Amino acid sequence: MAAQLSTREEVVDTLMQVFRDHGYDGASLSILSEATGLGRSSLYHYFPNGKADMGAAVLVRASEFVRQNMLAPLQEEGDPQARIARFASALDTFYSGGKSACLTNVFAVGEAGELFGQRLGERLQLLIDALAGVACDGGLTEAEAQRRAEDVVISVHGALVVSHALDDTATFRRIVAELPGRLLGGAA
Template sequence: MPAPTLSRDEVVQRILAEFRRSGYQGATLSSLSEATGLGKSSLYHYFPNGKADMGEAALQAVGVWIGENVLPALSESGSPEKRLKKFSAGLSEFYAKGSRPCLTDLFTIGEAGELYQQYLKQRLGNLIKALAAVVTETGISAEEATRRAEDAMITLHGALVVSRALGSTAPFTRTMRNFPAVLLGQ
């Protein structure tokens, strides 16, 4: 019986899982082939420029997921605190409550940093702007709201790294629980 055919989306999700496991630098064509169950030539069929295309596809898949499952919370009706709590819950789900690594970190080291820095800068910048917009609704100045949103992203990504280093999701869980209060200055 021939192996089942995977959709490109399924292949991208498996590639993303391998990048999470090994980092962009640590993932090899062999490990990506093993993770997807596809031969190297099949990977090149999906991704003609090899690992660089795979990384781009993985980051785009993350962007789509966040755009569909996390960001909408910020533009819903309700208080800023309620929307920020829902946003935090979405990020917690994305990072499996802190057990998944910080993708921003994984895609800024070595060759990946050169390849994806502009993309990550744009995505993170958009996220900071969206958070700051919610914070300004409470009467906080745009400058202060942006600073708080940047600090929140620093804390979030730091909590992911610390959680992995300690082998405990507690730092991430605490950070996400406090995320709305930190942004709103409560």
């Protein structure tokens, strides 16, 4: 059994990794208990509604990181290239250079999709809108900025799935390196 974790944040971080490794549906209470070092009763103490509360806590934690480290730089004033570079760096950190599975994929299918799909869609739209704002600041029309922002989100999440499936982060690293050009290339 894993060493018992001392804070709720540590437990949620561990749960996030378990969901990335096993998927939401595949993460049994036994696996979650083993990974956190907490017995089932302790897990239910932290998360009274069981795995649904655990998944919600993971999404809140991920959303906090995204808001502070990805959305905030995109929404700042200043050079669009520098803003997208800060976003790309945070994206790379959050996904461990492409080694960590895509949380969107984990929480968009099966039981998790039913529980969290709408919330996940809303958060993806916030990201798309923030990326589109940077592209508009870079000189693109609103329609082109929106299209490119959607393409960037599709490329990133697809690259995570491919990198995870091939057990090779090269695709993810390439997409992250190409982000400024994909979003802003050819802008006025």
